[in-house]
Amino acid sequence: MPELPEVETTLRGIEPAIAGQVIRRIKVHQGSLRWPVNANLAQLVEGQTITHLSRRAKYLLMQLEHGSMLVHLGMSGSLRIVQANTQLRKHDHIEMQMSNGSTVRFHDPRRFGCWLWSEGAHQQLAHLGPEPLSEDFNGHRLYQLSRKRKVAVKPFIMDNKIVVGVGNIYASEALFRSGIRPDRGAGNISLQRYIELAGHIKEVLAAAIVQGGTTLRDFVNGNGEPGYFQQTLAVYGRGGEHCVACKGLLKEIKLGQRSSVFCARCQR
DNA sequence: ACACTAACCTGCAAGC
DNA sequence: TGCTTGCAGGTTAGTG
Known part of the structure; x- marks a missing residue:
């Protein structure tokens, strides 16, 4: 959860x-x-x-x-x-x-x-990267640390040494908002796109906090209440369903043993 | 250093 | 109905 x-x-x-x-x-x-x-x-x-x-x-x-x-x-x-x-x-x-x-x-x-x-x-x-909502995390950091990296961008942004706190749900959502395919090589993405991606990571995390988190199965907050961000998810958990933007079918692949859902038309 | 896999553990849903 | 299989929000340890 x-x-x-x-x-x-x-x-x-x-x-x-x-x-x-x-x-x-x-x-x-x-x-x-x-x-x-x-x-x-x-x-x-x-x-x-x-x-x-x-x-x-x-x-x-x-x-x-x-x-x-x-x-x-x-x-x-x-x-x-x-x-x-x-x-x-x-x-x-x-x-x-x-x-x-x-x-x-x-x-x-x-x-x-x-x-x-x-x-x-x-x-x-001891060896954690910066907090995603801090100024230490930004598109320039993503760009610099990704040069010559062959790993796909989704596991790259889920790497705690790069930035902490980005898990499977919000990585998927931020990549969708940024129009970036999760399996694109991290080293093959421009500074401009990384600046957008960093902004969307901050945006999606901040929005989820405001809504009390995402409730999957039985997540509840400290008072036993559910979170409401689930209603906002565009791709996570929606493989095979229709893209909210273009209505095409969402694809589901595995990256680093994690299921990854994306829209092949909206994300490149 | 990097890329990738297996592992930890239980519950649940889908498939047969 | 009951059994088997696969999958799930994370992270580390181990391989090459």
């Missing part, structure tokens, strides 16, 4: 309930995630205040007094604020009770997510 807009939506949903609160109790029901949850997590963080919440790429960072917890939602993860007596669901792996009575539940059927504690910097954040 989670690309950058969904993570941002989750952050905004849970922040009011937990920022500034003391962690009273953490229960780990299933610690076998992407990386094992620290076996001593509870004794390490219980009693500490969550001073600040932030996002980097698709990671959520909960800053505590003596370290931080880094949470990733993987493919199927979600964080929700629930009342303490709410029935535990299957795949609710971690729950965190706060001093104000709020409880955060981490739910992740596929367990590709993570929940890591560190007193210092997190290794996962």
Whole structure:
């Protein structure tokens, strides 16, 4: 479920309930995630205040007094604020009770997510490219880093060293808006087109954040509500259907093991 | 350095 | 109805 807009939506949903609160109790029901949850997590963080919440790429960072917890939602993860007596669901792996009575539940059927504690910097954040909505990310960067690259442009913009936070949904949508075929070689695209593409990446991510993310299957924000960007998707998940612009049939191919839908007439 | 593949895991939908 | 197959929002580790 989670690309950058969904993570941002989750952050905004849970922040009011937990920022500034003391962690009273953490229960780990299933610690076998992407990386094992620290076996001593509870004794390490219980009693500490969550001073600040932030996002980097698709990671959520909960800053505590003596370290931080880094949470990733993987493919199927979600964080929700629930009342303490709410029935535990299957795949609710971690729950965190706060001093104000709020409880955060981490739910992740596929367990590709993570929940890591560190007193210092997190290794996962060490080699990430710029945030897509920052000024450090622009068409010039895409152009410069793509020279002589043979990889297709879609996996290129999904590469976290190039720019973070662009997943399969929004990469597909930004390429459609830019009129660029997802399988075009990254090194074979002009500066002018990359400037447009960077602009559309920012545009599509910002629009999705405003609408609370894209709800596929069961994505919900921190309050259990769905996102509405799905209604705006032009190509993602629409292989074989009609192009919203030219009415032609949308094609579906695989690039880097990810399904990629595009319009062969509108995208070149 | 780069290009590409397999892998992690569960649930669901489609096909037989 | 029931079984098998393939696919799903991400990222890393390993190959050549």
